[in-house]
Amino acid sequence: MSESLGVAVLGAGHMGADHIRRLARSVAGAHVVAVADPDRARARAAVAGLGGVRVHADALAAVAEPGVGAVLVASPEHAHEEALLAALDRGLPVLCEKPLAHDAAAALRVVAAEARGGRRLIQVGFMRRYDAEYLGLKALLDSGGIGRTLMLHCRHRNVASPPHFTSAMLISSSVSHEIDAARWLLGQEVTAVTVVRPRPSASAPAGLQDPQLVLLETDDGAVVDVEIFVNCGFGYEVACEAVGERGSARIGDEPAMVVRSAGRAQQEIAQDYVVRFADAYDREVREWVADAREGRVTGPSAWDGYAAAAVAEAGVRALVDGGRAEVGLAERPAFYR
Structure with missing residues (x-):
């Protein structure tokens, strides 16, 4: 297919604006419609310098624009379900930033709607599946290079x-990113969640x-x-170590250049996910555009989005109750098997 794919981007915040820039400058075969x-002022700022882009306050109006052949959802999670159902009604492929919907019940409704249509149209934006280090770790685990995987140790830190x-x-x-990464790396479903609560950091807002x-x-x-620490103060860090029966493998420790000079070593630490996973986002969107132009979807599915939401809800129950919470997954439709 030689025709450029017209994309409606829903949401012009931090992630949406980054995807608009990506579609305009880094991804061939697509343009923002x-x-x-x-x-609306934020939306206009995000498309400044791009010609012919229509700006709307309403997501459904953007989806209905002439020339839209695909939809990228980067709006707040409460708006996802309505946008996804509208795209499904029009037969439009969608890349939806996680979470798929605001809760597991809504995500399951989206899954059911897509299954009724009989065609995969939705891809969920779990970008770690496109990161070079994660892809290398996945290949190693699938090859059995360190034997059967017994444990994953994960670290996820944000500046604030x-x-x-x-x-x-x-x-x-x-x-939710670690939940999806674990399911993907291991090829297994999560069945239970326990949350341990250390004393809060002095840097955390009151009550967090x-x-x-x-x-x-x-x-x-x-x-x-999974260590999750969202007010560590010094940078954005994501790391994962797989421990197998015959060895271990670790990623994420040194994604940036280390400079050794004048008796010391220095390394820049990324300050947010857009920087740390820039290459992964580029690869994700390029592959999604290429797939959409060929009428297929190969990335993380709506079912993956639902499964992550169901595990996360069990995790929240464990956080509140202070115990172990079992995950209750619906039966997976044959459509996703």
Whole structure:
């Protein structure tokens, strides 16, 4: 297909604006047709210098614009379900930033709607599946190079949390990436979650339980521990170590250049996910555009989005109750098998 793919971008905040820039400058075969954001001034700023882009306050109006052949959802999670259902009704492929929807029940409704249509159209933006280090680790584990994987040790740190962040969002918004990465790396479903609550950091806003230690159990007996610390103060860090029966492998320790000079070593630490995973986002969107132009979707599915949401909800129950919470997954439709 030689025709450029017209994309409607829903949401012009930090992530949406980055995707607009990416589609305009870094991804061949696509262009931005429409942008929607309740803050029209922010939307206009995000498309400054791009010709022919229509700006809307309403997401559904952008989806309905002539020339839209695909939709990229980067709006707040409460708006995802309506946008996804509208795209499904029009038969449009979608790249939806996580979470798929605002809760597991809504995510399951999206899954059911897509399955009824009989065609995969939705891809969820779990970009770590496109990161070079994660891809290398996945290949190693799939090859059996360190034997059967017994444990994953994960670290996820942010400089500071957004003002609206709650203790539950450390799991539902942040650890959701580790949930998906664990399911993908291991090829297993998460069956139970336990959350350990260290004393809160003095840097955490009042009332925020930060950090947390989240323990995931899988249906094949692997265990995944996740340190989530969203007010560490010094940088954005994501790392994962896989421990197998015959060895271990670790990624994420030194993604940036280390300079040794004048008796000391210095390394720049990324300050947010857009910087740390820039290459992964580029690869993700390029592959999504190429797939959409060929009428297929190959990335993380709506089912993956639902499964992550269901595990995250169990994690929030464990956080609140202080115990171990089992994950209740719906039966996976044959459509996703």
